Amino acid sequence: MVCLYSTKPNSLMLNQPEYLDLIVRYLNHPQDENLRAAINSYRTESAEHEQYFHDVEKIWNLSSKSALLDGLDMRQVQADFKHELRKRTYKLSTGFVWLRNIAATIILLGMGYWLYNLSSKPAYLTIKTVANQQDSVLLVDGSKVILAENSTVRYPAKFAVSSREIYLDHGKAFFKIAKDPKHPFSVLMGESKVKVLGTSFNIDYSPNKIDLDVKTGRVLFSPYKNGTSSILIAGQALSYNITNKQFTTRVSQNADAWLTNELVFVDTPLEEVCKQLSSYYQKNIILETNQPLVKKFNATFKSNSLTEVLAVLKETYGFKIIHRKDTITLKTPIN
Amino acid sequence: MDVAQIETGRDLISLIKRGQSATFTRFYTSYFQKLILASDKYISDVHTAEEIVQDIFLKIWEFPENLAEVKSVKSYLYRSVINASINYTNRQKSLEQHHLKLATAFSDDYLSDLDEENEMIIILRNEIDKLPAQCKKVFKLSRFENFKYKEIAQTLDISEKTVENHIGNALKVLRARFLEDQTLNKKGKSYLMMMSVYLY
Numbered sequence: 001m002v003c004l005y006s007t008k009p010n011s012l013m014l015n016q017p018e019y020l021d022l023i024v025r026y027l028n029h030p031q032d033e034n035l036r037a038a039i040n041s042y043r044t045e046s047a048e049h050e051q052y053f054h055d056v057e058k059i060w061n062l063s064s065k066s067a068l069l070d071g072l073d074m075r076q077v078q079a080d081f082k083h084e085l086r087k088r089t090y091k092l093s094t095g096f097v098w099l100r101n102i103a104a105t106i107i108l109l110g111m112g113y114w115l116y117n118l119s120s121k122p123a124y125l126t127i128k129t130v131a132n133q134q135d136s137v138l139l140v141d142g143s144k145v146i147l148a149e150n151s152t153v154r155y156p157a158k159f160a161v162s163s164r165e166i167y168l169d170h171g172k173a174f175f176k177i178a179k180d181p182k183h184p185f186s187v188l189m190g191e192s193k194v195k196v197l198g199t200s201f202n203i204d205y206s207p208n209k210i211d212l213d214v215k216t217g218r219v220l221f222s223p224y225k226n227g228t229s230s231i232l233i234a235g236q237a238l239s240y241n242i243t244n245k246q247f248t249t250r251v252s253q254n255a256d257a258w259l260t261n262e263l264v265f266v267d268t269p270l271e272e273v274c275k276q277l278s279s280y281y282q283k284n285i286i287l288e289t290n291q292p293l294v295k296k297f298n299a300t301f302k303s304n305s306l307t308e309v310l311a312v313l314k315e316t317y318g319f320k321i322i323h324r325k326d327t328i329t330l331k332t333p334i335n
Numbered sequence: 336m337d338v339a340q341i342e343t344g345r346d347l348i349s350l351i352k353r354g355q356s357a358t359f360t361r362f363y364t365s366y367f368q369k370l371i372l373a374s375d376k377y378i379s380d381v382h383t384a385e386e387i388v389q390d391i392f393l394k395i396w397e398f399p400e401n402l403a404e405v406k407s408v409k410s411y412l413y414r415s416v417i418n419a420s421i422n423y424t425n426r427q428k429s430l431e432q433h434h435l436k437l438a439t440a441f442s443d444d445y446l447s448d449l450d451e452e453n454e455m456i457i458i459l460r461n462e463i464d465k466l467p468a469q470c471k472k473v474f475k476l477s478r479f480e481n482f483k484y485k486e487i488a489q490t491l492d493i494s495e496k497t498v499e500n501h502i503g504n505a506l507k508v509l510r511a512r513f514l515e516d517q518t519l520n521k522k523g524k525s526y527l528m529m530m531s532v533y534l535y
Contacts, residue, residue, distance in 0.1 A: 069371070179407060315496060
């Protein structure tokens with residue numbers, strides 16, 4: 001293997017053009033252990049480094065895919081198509097056009113009458129769950145709303161003409177919205193609103209806070225009328241504090257675990273793992289450590305009990321697990 | 336009607352029933368490269384891919400009623416092209432290869448993301464074309480033809496260091512232009528999003 005560099009690159013000494021060289025060398029030789037180590041240390045140094053690496057890698061990969069387009073002569077493609085279309089097009093006679101116009105007018109009049117009937121505000125139905133109960137409702141457009149316990153949703157039997165709106169009055173629900181770009185779907189919670197085209201997401205709405213996690217697609221969150229909106233894409237989440245009107249954005253993990261009974265951890269820091277286990281198993285699980293733990297956890301649990309999950313954590317990290325009345329503490333062993 | 340506004344099957348049906356072949360041709364052109372990119376995973380021959388894409392659009396022109404229930408023309412086109420490509424490959428290979436998953440399983444969101452990536456590839460290809468002559472040559476030999484630096488240096492009679500510099504330069508320029516184009520696209524889209532917020 002040919003070595004293209006004379007000394008081992010040290011990220012701390014390089015500046016921008018040399019970073020680019022390092023990245024390109026890595027992309028040309030991804031199996032090289034030295035390069036891989038150097039790139040990893042470069043990437044973990046800062047978010048900017050990670051973004052820069054990501055951009056260059058993206059361009060590297062997409063540019064080889066664009067090779068395919070080089071062989072296409074779009075003018076020829078268009079000319080061929082026009083030629084084929086002409087072979088398949090029939091001219092309409094003027095008599096037929098006149099008849100078509102009459103038919104169109106009759107339909108328009110009919111539609112006007114129908115729209116007039118629809119213009120009044122739709123009546124709303126309520127679906128409500130109590131403790132330990134889950135329920136779901138299929139909306140008239142094919143969208144589905146699944147409610148966790150102690151939640152209330154109001155929805156119309158028929159949507160208004162231009163948009164689809166439902167209310168999450170309180171609690172937690174998972175929304176799977178049918179795509180209809182002409183009629184954006186909104187979930188209203190007090191002053192706040194989540195607007196989507198077609199996607200699936202989880203909302204947890206309590207008096208002080210809204211937790212929004214997007215599973216697929218894209219949503220627009222507006223905290224209140226004329227407030228700054230945020231767009232969230234699949235895998236992103238935000239927590240909005242209604243009292244002080246503050247947001248935090250985060251990566252979405254396991255927000256719908258209550259529905260799927262599956263907990264997925266991908267490079268999750270241990271503190272976050274404890275938080276999510278606490279939320280799902282409804283117990284207070286805390287991490288007690290005097291060392292800075294940068295450990296990241298990777299695992300998937302499907303319908304496992306808390307005992308089983310704790311056993312895995314104990315095996316993996318050697319924790320001492322202390323069960324008290326209200327809390328479970330994971331303590332790192334003193335070395 | 337503007338080509339960008341065609342979303343549902345009914346949009347296409349009304350266009351076709353009114354005999355608007357010029358608009359339909361522009362619509363075809365706007366999707367052509369992206370659909371060729373999508374079929375590339377399944378078919379190696381680009382000429383076959385071109386025929387497949389053209390046939391699908393011609394069939395739509397002749398039998399638009401088939402699209403009456405289609406909510407997303409974009410998804411419909413991607414699924415049709417991918418299915419046709421898979422079927423073509425299956426016919427060419429032995430029966431063992433029939434395990435390829437049919438595209439009906441792909442969700443609208445997945446296809447939407449695929450479409451966005453394909454749009455990025457087209458932008459990138461245009462920007463590569465704008466690179467200075469020698470830089471473009473070197474970059475294409477590396478990324479399109481998969482030449483090693485040594486081979487490029489020999490082919491063009493330049494030093495390997497020069498090759499390295501050209502590649503670095505190309506990536507720098509492409510990254511800058513690419514991000515610019517993306518922000519412009521995003522600005523356009525987010526402006527529309529902001530407008531819809533104010534209407535609420």
